[in-house]
Amino acid sequence: MVLDSNWTGEYTRPGPRLYPHQWSWDSAFIAFGYARYDQKRAIQELRHLFDNQWTNGLLPQIVFDPHFGEYFPGIDFWHAECSESAVCVYKTSGVVQPPIHATATLHVYRHGVDRPGARAFLEEAFPRLVAWHDYLYRERDPENEGLVYIRHPWESGMDNSPLWDAIMLRMQLRSHEIPAYRRVDTHVVSPADRPESAAYDRFAYLVQLFSRLNYDEARIREDCPFLVQDVLFNSLLCQGERDLAQIAQLIGEDPSPNEERAGKTAGAVNRKLWDEEHGTYLDFDLATGQPIRVYAAAGFLPLFAGIPEEQCARRMVERLKTTGFDLGGEGMIAVPSYDPLGFGFSPSRYWRGPVWINIDWLLMRGLERYGYEKHARGLRESIVNLVRDNGFYEYFNPRTGVGHGSDLFSWSAALLLDAMS
Numbered sequence: 001m002v003l004d005s006n007w008t009g010e011y012t013r014p015g016p017r018l019y020p021h022q023w024s025w026d027s028a029f030i031a032f033g034y035a036r037y038d039q040k041r042a043i044q045e046l047r048h049l050f051d052n053q054w055t056n057g058l059l060p061q062i063v064f065d066p067h068f069g070e071y072f073p074g075i076d077f078w079h080a081e082c083s084e085s086a087v088c089v090y091k092t093s094g095v096v097q098p099p100i101h102a103t104a105t106l107h108v109y110r111h112g113v114d115r116p117g118a119r120a121f122l123e124e125a126f127p128r129l130v131a132w133h134d135y136l137y138r139e140r141d142p143e144n145e146g147l148v149y150i151r152h153p154w155e156s157g158m159d160n161s162p163l164w165d166a167i168m169l170r171m172q173l174r175s176h177e178i179p180a181y182r183r184v185d186t187h188v189v190s191p192a193d194r195p196e197s198a199a200y201d202r203f204a205y206l207v208q209l210f211s212r213l214n215y216d217e218a219r220i221r222e223d224c225p226f227l228v229q230d231v232l233f234n235s236l237l238c239q240g241e242r243d244l245a246q247i248a249q250l251i252g253e254d255p256s257p258n259e260e261r262a263g264k265t266a267g268a269v270n271r272k273l274w275d276e277e278h279g280t281y282l283d284f285d286l287a288t289g290q291p292i293r294v295y296a297a298a299g300f301l302p303l304f305a306g307i308p309e310e311q312c313a314r315r316m317v318e319r320l321k322t323t324g325f326d327l328g329g330e331g332m333i334a335v336p337s338y339d340p341l342g343f344g345f346s347p348s349r350y351w352r353g354p355v356w357i358n359i360d361w362l363l364m365r366g367l368e369r370y371g372y373e374k375h376a377r378g379l380r381e382s383i384v385n386l387v388r389d390n391g392f393y394e395y396f397n398p399r400t401g402v403g404h405g406s407d408l409f410s411w412s413a414a415l416l417l418d419a420m421s
């Protein structure tokens with residue numbers, strides 16, 4: 001079993017060699033799978049992450065395991081200790097990942113066989129989740145729009161997506177601004193699949209900027225060239241707030257603050273990020289004050305959070321069927337992460353077009369939510385067959401099904417378990 005072999009006793013490694021530490025949104029996806037057969041582990045997985053939350057509420061992208069060194073950027077590159085808020089059990093990175101944790105926590109409760117244990121965990125997790133979402137709205141939404149920003153491609157979870165190309169290109173670095181670093185990823189998997197070194201220079205530059213500014217968000221906001229209101233991130237936050245409201249109700253707390261925030265974010269996503277011309281949602285670049293006109297599968301994921309009106313949802317499904325995404329067609333094995341007809345598409349390079357199981361799983365749930373049963377069923381079958389025929393890879397060529405990146409990848413296994421239950 002993939003999950004068993006990646007379980008460390010405290011958390012689950014996303015991939016055995018490429019990703020030895022704990023990753024935030026991976027753990028949430030992994031908990032969706034554990035919830036189906038091992039409630040105790042699902043809870044431990046999330047608890048280990050919450051135990052390493054910063055005192056300001058930031059839920060870190062990586063919790064470093066002191067037993068493993070081989071990953072760049074490691075503890076010493078982040079200098080998270082520069083922030084007075086980074087008081088945690090283990091060392092962590094200083095960025096975040098998409099907030100799907102409240103949704104995962106509620107899912108664990110819903111499928112928990114030990115009901116008192118599941119309820120007790122809701123009570124334990126509730127203040128952590130509230131602090132996490134409070135952090136996002138307080139620190140990442142300075143104009144109080146209901147939309148939070150991300151400040152590093154790693155925060156999107158879709159690090160190398162064409163979504164970020166224009167910003168990366170704008171970041172003209174001088175040689176003394178590029179920190180010295182040594183990558184590890186390109187020794188573990190094919191360098192041809194991973195982000196190019198020009199992207200890593202910029203990833204590393206941003207990390208160094210954050211630590212130089214002591215992770216002070218007000219100062220980061222002034223200087224950071226990457227500030228984006230991302231569709232996927234805000235959609236998951238909106239759903240997270242809806243689920244937090246449910247959790248509040250279950251444990252006798254007041255759900256209205258979370259219901260209000262969910263409504264505000266949904267409204268803002270619809271007003272500011274909807275692209276009427278193309279019938280999908282677009283990220284917004286706060287540095288230029290312009291939408292990012294790049295069509296990635298993530299632009300359809302407000303469906304997961306019930307954000308679009310029925311009529312917009314219909315337009316989105318049409319677009320998914322008639323563009324290179326090829327929903328329900330014969331050309332693609334499953335829905336690719338980026339439109340194959342789009343500029344900069346690659347079937348094998350990281351986030352530039354391959355099929356990622358988490359993206360298709362979110363889309364599948366979104367299609368179900370809006371009653372597109374046939375498409376949802378088709379997508380479920382596609383991802384199940386894809387993994388069955390090719391293995392538990394991190395991602396897949398959308399035309400041939402060949403697996404890439406880490407093998408024995410935890411969320412591919414966990415989400416499949418959930419999809420098949």
Ligand code: 9WN
Nearest residue numbers: 014015019023025026154157158159
């Ligand atoms: C940086 C662990 C993570 C995922 C991300 C995925 C990849 C890391 C990397 O692996 O990112 O966070 O080193 O490339 O893009 O979504 O959480 O699986």
